[in-house]
Amino acid sequence: MPWKGEKDPYKIWLSEIILQQTRVEQGLEFYKKFIFHFPSVSDLAQTPDTEIFKLWEGLGYYTRCKNLIITARHIAIDKKGIFPDTYAEILALKGIGPYTAAAIASFAYNLPHAVVDGNVFRVLSRFFSISTPIDSTAGKKIFASLANELLDKKQPASYNQAIMDFGATVCKPKIPLCSSCILQTQCVAYKKGIVQLLPVKEKSIIKRNRYFYYFIITYNSKIYVYKRKENDIWENLYEFILVEKTSPVTIDINSMARLLTDTIDTKKFKITGITKVYKQQLTHQTIYAQFIQVDLFTVLSNPAYDLIGKEEIKKLPFPKLITSYFKDHPLFKI
DNA sequence: AAGCCGGGGAT
DNA sequence: ATCCCAGGCTT
Numbered sequence: 001m002p003w004k005g006e007k008d009p010y011k012i013w014l015s016e017i018i019l020q021q022t023r024v025e026q027g028l029e030f031y032k033k034f035i036f037h038f039p040s041v042s043d044l045a046q047t048p049d050t051e052i053f054k055l056w057e058g059l060g061y062y063t064r065c066k067n068l069i070i071t072a073r074h075i076a077i078d079k080k081g082i083f084p085d086t087y088a089e090i091l092a093l094k095g096i097g098p099y100t101a102a103a104i105a106s107f108a109y110n111l112p113h114a115v116v117d118g119n120v121f122r123v124l125s126r127f128f129s130i131s132t133p134i135d136s137t138a139g140k141k142i143f144a145s146l147a148n149e150l151l152d153k154k155q156p157a158s159y160n161q162a163i164m165d166f167g168a169t170v171c172k173p174k175i176p177l178c179s180s181c182i183l184q185t186q187c188v189a190y191k192k193g194i195v196q197l198l199p200v201k202e203k204s205i206i207k208r209n210r211y212f213y214y215f216i217i218t219y220n221s222k223i224y225v226y227k228r229k230e231n232d233i234w235e236n237l238y239e240f241i242l243v244e245k246t247s248p249v250t251i252d253i254n255s256m257a258r259l260l261t262d263t264i265d266t267k268k269f270k271i272t273g274i275t276k277v278y279k280q281q282l283t284h285q286t287i288y289a290q291f292i293q294v295d296l297f298t299v300l301s302n303p304a305y306d307l308i309g310k311e312e313i314k315k316l317p318f319p320k321l322i323t324s325y326f327k328d329h330p331l332f333k334i
Numbered sequence: 335a336a337g338c339c340g341g342g343g344a345t
Numbered sequence: 346a347t348c349c350c351a352g353g354c355t356t
Contacts, residue, residue, distance in 0.1 A: 003351095015351085016351065016352095018351095019350085019351045019352095020350090020351070020352045020353075021339090021340085021341095021349085021350055021351085021352055021353090022340090022341085022342090022350065022351080022352095023341095023342070023343070023349085023350050023351090024350090024351075025342085025343080026341075026342060026343080026350085027350095027351090058340090058341075059340080059341075060339080060340025060341045060342085061339055061340055061341085061352090061353090062339080062340080063339065063353080063354070064339090064352090064353085067353085067354090094353095094354095095352095095353070095354085096352095096353085097352060097353045097354085098352085098353090099351070099352055099353085100351085100352075100353085103351065115351075117350090117351050117352075118349070118350060118351075118352085119350090119351075120351095136335090137335070160351095164351060167351095168350095168351085172344095173344090173345095173348075173349060173350090174344070174345055174348080174349085175344090175345080201348095203335095203336075203337090205337095205348095206337090231338095231355095232338095232339095233338090233339065233340075234339090234340085235339090280340090280341090281340090281341080281342095282339080282340055282341080283338080283339070283340065283341090284337080284338060284339075284340095285338095319340080319341095320340075320341065
């Protein structure tokens with residue numbers, strides 16, 4: 001992995017943001033792409049938001065990208081391009097919490113701060129047989145202080161790297177390699193036979209269903225798009241004109257036409273196609289989406305909608321749901 | 335303290 | 346279908 005042994009705080013920071021709640025295999029290509037486009041923090045800071053979001057497209061958790069931009073510009077402008085070198089200053093940056101601050105502080109500056117990520121929670125809870133839920137306030141305190149006690153203060157970077165690697169390769173979530181584990185005789189959970197039961201989480205995720213009807217409205221060879229706002233998924237990404245329902249709508253031309261006339265201020269259109277149902281599984285919700293292609297014969301007056309040419313649309317960032325649609329329906333065919 | 339934010343891979 | 350991932354922010 002290109003960030004292992006890396007000492008440039010900018011590159012460490014970038015890799016850690018990309019890897020938040022993201023597997024190494026999934027983040028690797030994004031990291032390479034970002035380093036290629038933005039060798040330094042000033043390169044990143046000077047680039048327009050939309051271009052950066054386009055590179056982040058498909059990686060998910062888009063607030064990370066928003067905060068990445070904010071922090072890049074803060075460092076480039078307010079800090080004259082110099083990355084902060086104390087734990088407290090690093091922690092104060094947007095998008096950086098306790099884990100990422102400890103990772104940067106130890107990897108870049110060899111400061112004695114223990115990382116506590118999913119791997120560390122798992123290793124410590126099993127090795128010491130601690131059943132305090134890791135997603136509780138008490139649990140976070142216990143595991144953080146325990147991790148800092150155990151930290152090798154003389155080589156924090158190596159220690160942090162080692163315990164995470166151990167969790168990722170040996171003390172794995174579902175099928176830990178206990179039979180070949182060098183810590184087997186010291187592992188309390190193994191002794192008790194409760195490795196599979198640890199770590200404990202107390203909160204369960206509640207999912208809801210959402211039904212999206214996207215109208216691909218073409219007028220004068222251009223298409224209407226909309227930039228998503230805050231307080232919902234996919235902030236700062238683009239989409240088409242959306243009608244959302246809490247329950248599915250019957251799929252025929254007439255029902256779709258009614259949906260559209262409830263949303264836009266004209267009846268001068270013709271529906272030319274309706275796609276299959278696309279399903280997108282998110283952490284807290286399942287989205288079912290259909291795309292309805294529409295030819296429009298008059299302009300819309302809603303200023304929130306942007307009428308964009310097909311070549312320009314290719315430069316905008318879209319959620320996976322919509323890039324999946326593009327895959328099946330290339331824009332030049334619309 | 336609780337809820338929300340994506341997408342992908344393993345099981 | 347469920348869990349988890351080099352977590353953090355908002356309410």
